[in-house]
Amino acid sequence: MLLFYLLTFAATIQAQNQLLPGSCNFESNTCGYTSDADFTSWELHKDGRFVAVDAAIPEDQDDEKSADTGPQKETIGILLSPALEQGEWSCLRLVYQISGSGSLTVLQRTEGKSFDKPLWSSQEPSDSWVISSMDLQNNTEPYRVVVEGKPGGSPGSSVAVFEIHISPGYCLDCDFEESHLCGYSNQWNANVNWFVGGGGGQLLHNDMPNDHTYNNKTGHFMYVDSIYAKTFKEVAKLMSPMTMVPMYGCLSFQYQRSEERGNLFSVFTRDRLGQYQEMWRAGPENQSEWSRTLGEWIPVQVDLKAPYSVQVVFEVAFNSPRGGRVAVDDISFSPEFCSTDSEPTFDPSIANCDFESGFCHYSQDQGMGSWRRVSVKPNIFRNGDHTTGAGSFLLVHSQLNPNSGYVTRLVGPTLPGNMKFCLRFFFSLRGITVATAGFNQTDRALGVYLQPQQKSSSQEKIWTQGEKSRGIWIGADVTFQTLQPSKVVFVSTCRSFWDCGSVALDDISVSLGDCELTAGMLSSPLPGHCDFEKGLCGYTQDKKNDDADWELRRGPTPTSYTGPRGDHTTGLGYYLHMEASPLLHGQRVQLLSSILRGSRGPQCLRFFYQMYGSGTGQLNILLSKDGEVALLWQRTGEQSMAWLRATVEYQSDSQHQIVFEAIRGSSVRSDIAIDDIVLESGPCTEMEIKATVGTSNEIE
Numbered sequence: 001m002l003l004f005y006l007l008t009f010a011a012t013i014q015a016q017n018q019l020l021p022g023s024c025n026f027e028s029n030t031c032g033y034t035s036d037a038d039f040t041s042w043e044l045h046k047d048g049r050f051v052a053v054d055a056a057i058p059e060d061q062d063d064e065k066s067a068d069t070g071p072q073k074e075t076i077g078i079l080l081s082p083a084l085e086q087g088e089w090s091c092l093r094l095v096y097q098i099s100g101s102g103s104l105t106v107l108q109r110t111e112g113k114s115f116d117k118p119l120w121s122s123q124e125p126s127d128s129w130v131i132s133s134m135d136l137q138n139n140t141e142p143y144r145v146v147v148e149g150k151p152g153g154s155p156g157s158s159v160a161v162f163e164i165h166i167s168p169g170y171c172l173d174c175d176f177e178e179s180h181l182c183g184y185s186n187q188w189n190a191n192v193n194w195f196v197g198g199g200g201g202q203l204l205h206n207d208m209p210n211d212h213t214y215n216n217k218t219g220h221f222m223y224v225d226s227i228y229a230k231t232f233k234e235v236a237k238l239m240s241p242m243t244m245v246p247m248y249g250c251l252s253f254q255y256q257r258s259e260e261r262g263n264l265f266s267v268f269t270r271d272r273l274g275q276y277q278e279m280w281r282a283g284p285e286n287q288s289e290w291s292r293t294l295g296e297w298i299p300v301q302v303d304l305k306a307p308y309s310v311q312v313v314f315e316v317a318f319n320s321p322r323g324g325r326v327a328v329d330d331i332s333f334s335p336e337f338c339s340t341d342s343e344p345t346f347d348p349s350i351a352n353c354d355f356e357s358g359f360c361h362y363s364q365d366q367g368m369g370s371w372r373r374v375s376v377k378p379n380i381f382r383n384g385d386h387t388t389g390a391g392s393f394l395l396v397h398s399q400l401n402p403n404s405g406y407v408t409r410l411v412g413p414t415l416p417g418n419m420k421f422c423l424r425f426f427f428s429l430r431g432i433t434v435a436t437a438g439f440n441q442t443d444r445a446l447g448v449y450l451q452p453q454q455k456s457s458s459q460e461k462i463w464t465q466g467e468k469s470r471g472i473w474i475g476a477d478v479t480f481q482t483l484q485p486s487k488v489v490f491v492s493t494c495r496s497f498w499d500c501g502s503v504a505l506d507d508i509s510v511s512l513g514d515c516e517l518t519a520g521m522l523s524s525p526l527p528g529h530c531d532f533e534k535g536l537c538g539y540t541q542d543k544k545n546d547d548a549d550w551e552l553r554r555g556p557t558p559t560s561y562t563g564p565r566g567d568h569t570t571g572l573g574y575y576l577h578m579e580a581s582p583l584l585h586g587q588r589v590q591l592l593s594s595i596l597r598g599s600r601g602p603q604c605l606r607f608f609y610q611m612y613g614s615g616t617g618q619l620n621i622l623l624s625k626d627g628e629v630a631l632l633w634q635r636t637g638e639q640s641m642a643w644l645r646a647t648v649e650y651q652s653d654s655q656h657q658i659v660f661e662a663i664r665g666s667s668v669r670s671d672i673a674i675d676d677i678v679l680e681s682g683p684c685t686e687m688e689i690k691a692t693v694g695t696s697n698e699i700e
Contacts, residue, residue, distance in 0.1 A: 018168060021082070023165050026161070027048045027049060030042075032081065036078035039077055050162045053077030053149040054075075054157070055075055055155070055156070055157040075150065076148065077149040078147075080147075081144045081146075081164075084145070085142050088168060089170060090168050091168075092136055093133050093164070094120075094133075095129050095130070095161070095164075097158075097160045098122065099158045099159075100152055100157030100158065102125070102151040104149055105120070105148040106119045106147055110139070111142050112601060113597075113681040114598070115680060119134045129162050131241075133183035135170060135245055169332075171183065171244075173333060175213040176220045176329065177219065181222075183241035184238060187237040191231070197327060199218065199219075209256060213329060223326065223327040224238075229321045234323075236316050237313050237315050238328065240331070242272070246307050247333070248335070249304060249334050249335040250337055252331070253300055254299055254330045255328050256295060262322055262324040265314075267302065267315070268312075268313040269310040270310060270311045271517055273514060276313070279303075280300065297329065301339075304333065307511070307512035308513045348511050349510070351413050355385075355393055355506060356388075362413075365411060371395070371396045371410050372396065373394055374393065374395045375391060377390065382642075383642045387506060389644035394505040395502055395503070396505075397502050408491070410490040411451070412488040415488070416485055419482055421480055421482065422512070423476075423510055424475065424509045424511075426506045426507045427465065428506075429471070429502070445465050447461055447464045448488060448491070450462050451487045454484060462488075463476060463478045472564075473506065473571050474572060475569065475572075531567075531569040531675065531677075532574045535552075541589075541592070542590035542592050546661075548578075557671050559668050561612075561614070562580070562614075562670065563671035564610045568675040576675065577673035580615070580668050580672075586663060588662065590659055591659070592658075593679065595655055595657055598652055598655055600653065602649050602684075603649070603651065604680055604681075605677070606646065609644055609674050610643050611644075612638060612641040613665075614669045615666040616639070616669070620633070621634070632650050633648045645688060649683055658679065
């Protein structure tokens with residue numbers, strides 16, 4: 001982190017004039033920011049300079065008494081900006097502090113939509129002010145910035161905001177003229193660090209160059225010097241703010257080096273997992289240009305391709321105290337690539353397929369076996385597809401094709417070289433011989449290979465089946481790197497009739513980057529979405545109008561011939577279900593969404609449900625508002641042993657809640673389960689498949 005005395009430079013008048021509406025330093029007022037009356041108020045400090053929301057703990061309650069009485073009621077403060085209209089890309093910089101414990105979240109609220117878009121969130125306490133940056137994409141509709149502060153329950157916990165700066169351009173842009181340095185920070189090293197140069201006077205050197213922005217001694221830049229380097233390859237890192245959205249374009253900057261052989265200057269991207277990828281490295285310039293002082297500023301342009309959040313890292317490594325000096329100034333980003341020769345951004349969605357309308361861009365090698373596109377009507381004997389429960393999937397090695405001693409290959413489209421990808425798909429091992437010794441050979445049941453485009457290169461196995469499927473859909477995530485253009489190939493081997501059950505495949509998707517980065521695990525969860533892997537996601541149990549609670553469960557339910565055998569999300573995770581055993585006929589459980597704002601347009605609710613059991617009761621989706629309840633959707637009785645997708649489109653122009661209500665049926669075989677809720681603005685883009693429940697055990 002940069003030394004605090006280096007952050008005391010006053011912002012220039014020119015920089016201040018660039019601030020957009022929605023900016024505020026809270027010196028004497030809140031600049032039109034207001035507290036939501038339904039929550040705890042943000043208070044302007046009596047001396048100005050910041051607003052804060054504090055933990056609500058009674059003054060006469062000491063620490064020991066607080067511990068005895070259990071957790072305190074959660075305090076939430078909502079700070080709303082005035083309505084903003086900004087058609088161009090801009091950068092919001094937040095100077096904040098979380099004292100004790102708590103969290104701070106920034107969201108974007110567009111008029112007419114029930115949900116706020118998460119931009120950034122932190123739960124990290126700090127002893128001083130911290131800067132965070134977030135890009136605001138161009139928006140044609142008015143919006144508000146929402147700052148949500150949640151101080152923890154411990155004494156002294158507080159969440160405070162010191163300044164909000166909204167400036168035109170990208171958060172990567174910086175000329176280092178403002179005191180906050182655009183959120184760029186130095187990764188502290190005991191011997192070599194990045195410092196602010198320029199500004200008229202120098203503490204360490206009197207041979208500093210003019211800055212690039214103004215070409216004088218008054219302007220500022222960043223520099224690192226080897227004078228205090230003590231060990232071989234001392235490294236200094238200047239790190240940009242973390243990008244918050246996918247960014248593709250041209251990164252530009254100016255630099256100077258005082259020595260050619262004494263340092264190594266490189267630019268990397270660093271993702272949230274801490275993985276580095278080199279973008280550019282300084283090469284040997286003309287020897288005649290070198291001198292003991294810095295020379296001319298050298299411009300650099302390099303393509304940046306960031307499909308997920310990254311930092312740009314300017315790294316200098318010195319090999320001795322005589323390694324010289326490196327300076328950087330005027331970093332900028334453009335959404336256009338640096339050169340017309342740059343390869344266009346690859347769209348990995350060409351490798352996605354749910355097999356509802358065919359094989360997409362997948363093909364089969366000619367051989368003895370073949371993948372067949374099949375479907376199963378909702379019934380109590382067989383599981384349906386993963387996409388909807390009543391759609392299509394691929395099947396091989398079934399009774400439909402009793403040949404033995406063959407290999408089946410499903411070949412995907414070509415992926416470009418020198419890139420990292422995340423492959424996701426769902427598989428299921430089922431059929432008459434799943435329980436026999438045949439599928440003990442798990443590496444033969446299903447494998448995934450990377451097949452280079454050059455036929456002379458050998459294919460590489462990147463995944464093999466290692467989970468006992470138990471006839472349910474299991475999700476697989478595979479991160480892999482292509483060194484050259486390659487294709488993903490799904491391979492299943494059948495040695496003999498007794499060695500083969502059936503292998504099912506569905507919902508293949510490919511995205512750029514590591515699976516851990518693209519899974520959404522490291523970013524703010526979207527409001528209204530819940531897969532129950534980490535709890536109820538803001539949904540709450542109704543304690544007043546029902547007879548029991550929905551239960552989180554993993555794996556099969558305790559009563560046989562009812563309930564799911566695994567969740568819908570991954571097959572190995574959590575779902576929510578009503579356990580019928582302790583309930584009486586007609587008793588109910590209810591799950592409530594958070595309070596949703598009204599909207600002029602339609603809203604779409606999507607979720608998966610499972611109603612399997614001879615005594616299954618009823619599942620209702622209710623709309624609760626103004627003290628009244630309306631029925632939006634209903635299913636009664638046994639539906640299928642598969643997870644079925646439901647889509648519910650509705651409209652409400654005032655505050656409301658969505659209620660998931662399950663009612664116990666006539667017997668203990670009456671479990672009802674739900675999973676993977678998605679609640680968002682706009683009409684439903686896909687229709688629910690309605691099928692009459694059958695007793696057939698046939699595959700179509």
